[in-house]
Amino acid sequence: MNAITRRGFASGLLLSFAFAPALAQQTTPVAPRRLPGSLNTNRRLDAWLHIGADGRVTVCTGKVEIGQGAVTALMQIAAEELDILPGRITMVSGDTALTPDEGVTSGSQSMEMGGTALRFAAAEARAILLEKAAARLGAPAAHLRVQDGMVSAPNGNGVSYWALAEAGLLRREATASVRPKPPAEHTIVGQPLPRLDIPAKVTGQAIYVQDMRLPGMLFGRVVRPPSYAAQLLGVDLDSVRKLPGVVAVVRDGRFLGVVAQREEQAVKARLALAAAARWSLPSALPVQADLHAHLKTLKHDTTTSSEKQAEAAPVAQRLQASFTKHYLAHASIGPSCAVAQYAADSASLHVWSHTQGVFPLRGDMAKVLGLPLDKLRVTHVQGSGCYGHNGADDVALDAALLARAVPGKPVKLQWMRDDEFTWEPYNPAMVMEVSAGLSAEGRIVDWQYDVFSQGHNNRPGNPARGINLMPAWHLEQPHTPPYPRATPQPAGAGDRNAVPLYDFPNQKVLHHLIPEMVLRTSALRTLGAYGNVFAIESFMDELAEAAGQDPVAFRLEHLRDPRGRAVVEAAARLANWQPGTRGDGSHGRGFGFAKYKGLSCYVACVVDIEVDRATGGIRVARAFAAADAGQVINPDGLRNQIDGGIVQAISWTLKEAVRFTPERVTSQDWDSYPILTFPEVPQVQTVLLNQPDQPPLGSGEASQGPAGAAIANALKHATGLRLRALPYTPDRVKAALERS
Amino acid sequence: MAAITLTVNGSSRQVEAEADTPLLYVLRNDLELNGPRFGCGLGQCGSCTVLVEGQPTRSCITEVGAVAGRSITTLEGLGTPDRLHALQRAFIAEQAAQCGYCANGMIMAAKALLDSHPEPSEPEIRDALASYLCRCGTHNRIVAAVQRAVREG
Ligand code: FES
Ligand code: FES
Numbered sequence: 065m066n067a068i069t070r071r072g073f074a075s076g077l078l079l080s081f082a083f084a085p086a087l088a089q090q091t092t093p094v095a096p097r098r099l100p101g102s103l104n105t106n107r108r109l110d111a112w113l114h115i116g117a118d119g120r121v122t123v124c125t126g127k128v129e130i131g132q133g134a135v136t137a138l139m140q141i142a143a144e145e146l147d148i149l150p151g152r153i154t155m156v157s158g159d160t161a162l163t164p165d166e167g168v169t170s171g172s173q174s175m176e177m178g179g180t181a182l183r184f185a186a187a188e189a190r191a192i193l194l195e196k197a198a199a200r201l202g203a204p205a206a207h208l209r210v211q212d213g214m215v216s217a218p219n220g221n222g223v224s225y226w227a228l229a230e231a232g233l234l235r236r237e238a239t240a241s242v243r244p245k246p247p248a249e250h251t252i253v254g255q256p257l258p259r260l261d262i263p264a265k266v267t268g269q270a271i272y273v274q275d276m277r278l279p280g281m282l283f284g285r286v287v288r289p290p291s292y293a294a295q296l297l298g299v300d301l302d303s304v305r306k307l308p309g310v311v312a313v314v315r316d317g318r319f320l321g322v323v324a325q326r327e328e329q330a331v332k333a334r335l336a337l338a339a340a341a342r343w344s345l346p347s348a349l350p351v352q353a354d355l356h357a358h359l360k361t362l363k364h365d366t367t368t369s370s371e372k373q374a375e376a377a378p379v380a381q382r383l384q385a386s387f388t389k390h391y392l393a394h395a396s397i398g399p400s401c402a403v404a405q406y407a408a409d410s411a412s413l414h415v416w417s418h419t420q421g422v423f424p425l426r427g428d429m430a431k432v433l434g435l436p437l438d439k440l441r442v443t444h445v446q447g448s449g450c451y452g453h454n455g456a457d458d459v460a461l462d463a464a465l466l467a468r469a470v471p472g473k474p475v476k477l478q479w480m481r482d483d484e485f486t487w488e489p490y491n492p493a494m495v496m497e498v499s500a501g502l503s504a505e506g507r508i509v510d511w512q513y514d515v516f517s518q519g520h521n522n523r524p525g526n527p528a529r530g531i532n533l534m535p536a537w538h539l540e541q542p543h544t545p546p547y548p549r550a551t552p553q554p555a556g557a558g559d560r561n562a563v564p565l566y567d568f569p570n571q572k573v574l575h576h577l578i579p580e581m582v583l584r585t586s587a588l589r590t591l592g593a594y595g596n597v598f599a600i601e602s603f604m605d606e607l608a609e610a611a612g613q614d615p616v617a618f619r620l621e622h623l624r625d626p627r628g629r630a631v632v633e634a635a636a637r638l639a640n641w642q643p644g645t646r647g648d649g650s651h652g653r654g655f656g657f658a659k660y661k662g663l664s665c666y667v668a669c670v671v672d673i674e675v676d677r678a679t680g681g682i683r684v685a686r687a688f689a690a691a692d693a694g695q696v697i698n699p700d701g702l703r704n705q706i707d708g709g710i711v712q713a714i715s716w717t718l719k720e721a722v723r724f725t726p727e728r729v730t731s732q733d734w735d736s737y738p739i740l741t742f743p744e745v746p747q748v749q750t751v752l753l754n755q756p757d758q759p760p761l762g763s764g765e766a767s768q769g770p771a772g773a774a775i776a777n778a779l780k781h782a783t784g785l786r787l788r789a790l791p792y793t794p795d796r797v798k799a800a801l802e803r804s
Numbered sequence: 805m806a807a808i809t810l811t812v813n814g815s816s817r818q819v820e821a822e823a824d825t826p827l828l829y830v831l832r833n834d835l836e837l838n839g840p841r842f843g844c845g846l847g848q849c850g851s852c853t854v855l856v857e858g859q860p861t862r863s864c865i866t867e868v869g870a871v872a873g874r875s876i877t878t879l880e881g882l883g884t885p886d887r888l889h890a891l892q893r894a895f896i897a898e899q900a901a902q903c904g905y906c907a908n909g910m911i912m913a914a915k916a917l918l919d920s921h922p923e924p925s926e927p928e929i930r931d932a933l934a935s936y937l938c939r940c941g942t943h944n945r946i947v948a949a950v951q952r953a954v955r956e957g
Pocket of ligand 2: 449907
C-alpha cells in the first residue's frame, strides 16, 4: 500500500504523469449543472483520478490528513467504485499545484464533500473504461465483470484497465450520470481498513512537516510580543547577529525572527533576541474572573438562528439559567511548523505546511508577501493533530517572512511551546442564556435561547476583506483581519447546535456575535456546539426534573426524529439506564445527546462519574456512546473518532481554560494548561448504528457536546449540584459544593 | 563546537555540536532520526523520549554532552517497517494513533515498562504513561496496544 509520503521531500513533482495545474482550477461554465459534493467546484475527472498503464491509480484530493484517517477513507471509496485493490492507489492530497481546490479540511466535511465527489468521479471513470473494454472485447458493457482492474467478458476474454489506459482518457468534464454502487454491493467501503499512515508513525519514518530535511536547510525561530497589545519600544539586533550560527535577524514592525545554521543556535538566538527587545505591556485584557460579564457588555451583532411559533398549551412554570465556558486551546502536542523556500531570484516561493487549507492559505500569504498566486505553491505535509485552526497557517507565514531574508535557502520553523499556547486562535469563551416554559403536563411549550460568543471561524481565505494570519498584524505595514461574520444556519458557528433537535412549538434562538478579539479566536473542533450542547442538555435535565420525569424519557417525549430517537434509546440500552436511580452524594450518571450541526452525526452519551467531595475532583469512571454517522465507511476509524472526541471533551470539561491576566495570556505550557492524562481516561464503549442507505456523516466533532453535557448531568445526579460554569476543575467544584 | 561520540541504536556515531545542545536536536538534525519529536522542550509531554541505558529519558532537556559514550535507543532502534518490534506491531494492530505525534513517547515508555515489568496490569500501564500526553484522545487504544504486545510478545 502506498502511503501519501512525499517521497524525497526535495523532489519537485511527485507524480509521474504530467498534470496541468490549470485543470485543477477549472473555471466553471455559465449556469453549470449542479454536481455532487466537491465535484461541483472541481468538475474535471482528471483533476481527481489518473489511471496508469503501469497498473497504478493516482487519486488526488484537496482534503488532507489531519490525523483522522480521512485520506484512507477516501482511498477506500475510490477503490470500491473502480473495483481495484486499495494497494494500487497512490493518494496525493492538498497541493496547490496538483490537487483540486476543496477549500479547508474541516467541519467533518471530508466524507460528505470530498468522498461524494470521488465516489461519482470513480464510478464514471469505471464506466468510461468499461465502454472501451466493451469495444475491445466485442461484448456489451453491461455483461462485463471487473476484478482488481481486470475486465472480463462472458466468453472468458479479458483486458485490464492498464492496457486501456491512455493519455487524455479522463480529460473531460464529469457528468455524475453514472450511479455509484449500491451499499449492499460494497466490499471495501465499510471495512476496517488499516490507516495508511500508522506504520510510518510508529517506526519513525519521515512523515510530518517537522521531519522535512532539505539540502542547505536553515532553522528559524520567532520572537513574539509578550501580549497582543505590546508595542516594541526598542531592540538591539546587532548583539544577536553576532551569535554563533546566526545567518539573519529579521525585524519588520513588531515582527521579530532569527535564522541560524543549527536548530539549537536558532533557539538560543531567539532567547537572546527576546532579551534584547523592550516592550510596552499595557493592561488591555479584562480580569478573568469577570470575563463573562465583560463579554456581555461588548458590542455584538445579533442574528436569529431559529424562530418558531405555534399554538400550544399555556406555560405553567418557567425556568431560566445562564451557562458559561472559557477560552479553550487546541493544544496540539507538536507545536506548529512549516518549511519555506524562496527561489534564488526571490520571484517565487514554495511552502510546506500542515494547514487545513492549502488554497486559502496561499491566497492570504500571496497578498501579504506581494506574490502572484502562481508564484506561490503550498504543499500539505502532515503535522501534529490540529483539531481546527491552530498555529499551522501563522507559522507558514512566519517561515516565509524569514526565508525571504535568505533567498534560495529553505527555512524550517517550528514554534516553541509558548508560541503555540499564547498565540494560537482559541475556541471562544461563551455565555448561553436559556429560558423555557413547561405546560401543566410537563411539556416544553416555549424555548428562548441567547448565545454570546466571539467568532469561531477566523481562518485565512478572504484576502480581499482582510488577512487572518497573525504575523501579518505585526508588520511595519500591518494587515488587519476581516470583520467576523456569522456563519448561516443550519451549520452555524457560535450558534452551532444552538437550535435544539427537540420539537418545541415556540422557540427563538438568537446568536450574538462579538466582533472584538478579547483573546484571539477561531475554529476548534465543534465550534460553538460543545458550549451550546452543554447548555441545552444541562437545561433539558433541569426541565425534566421540574416536570418530574426521567431525563431519557423526557428527551424522547420531545424528539420526533427517528434516527435521533434510535440513538438515544441505543445509548440508554448500552448503559443499562435505569430511570429513577439516585446518586449517593459522590457517584452518579448523566445523559447527553445531540445531532452535530443539526444535520450531521447523531451521538448520545452516558457517563458514570465519581466525585471526591473533599477535593472537588471528578473522575469519569466509564463512558458509553451510541452514534449514527450514516453509512459507515470505516468502522474502526469511526470508533477512533467518537472515542477520541469523548476523551477530548472530558479534558475540556474537567480541566481546561486558557488563563490570562489583564496584561497577557499566562497559559504557556502543559503545567499552566493541563490536559487529561492516562489514569484519568475512562474506558469508552461505543455502539455504531450503521445506515448503509444514508450518506456518510463526519464524526470527528459529534461526541464532544454530548459527552460534556453528560458530565454536567452526572455531577447533578451524584451531588445535587447544578454547575452552570465550565470547567469543572477541583477548586471550582469544591467551592460550588461548599456553597450549595 | 566539540566532537562528541554517541552510541545510538547500537552504532557509534560522531557529531559536532556544543556540549549543551539538547540531545533531541542532535538525534533529529545530525543523525536524521524522526522517532523522538519536539513537543514542548520542557520535559512535560514525553514526545521526545529515548532510552538511555534502557531508562526512558526526555531528550529535549538532556544535554548531548551528558550522554556521550552511553547507549541511546530511539524508536528506529526498536524496529523497522519490515522488522517491527512487538510494540510497533501491536500499535498497528490496534490502530493506536490518530495524528500519531505522541506515538514515539508512548512506545518508548512502554518499552521501558515491559523491560522491567513484563506483565503489567492495566492500571500499571496507565500509571507508567501518566506523564506522556496525547491530545487526540487515543489513550485507550494505546493501553490496548501495550496489552496486546504483552500477550503476543
Ligand atoms: S518535547 Fe521533551 S518532554 Fe516534551
Ligand atoms: S495520537 Fe495525536 S497526540 Fe496522540
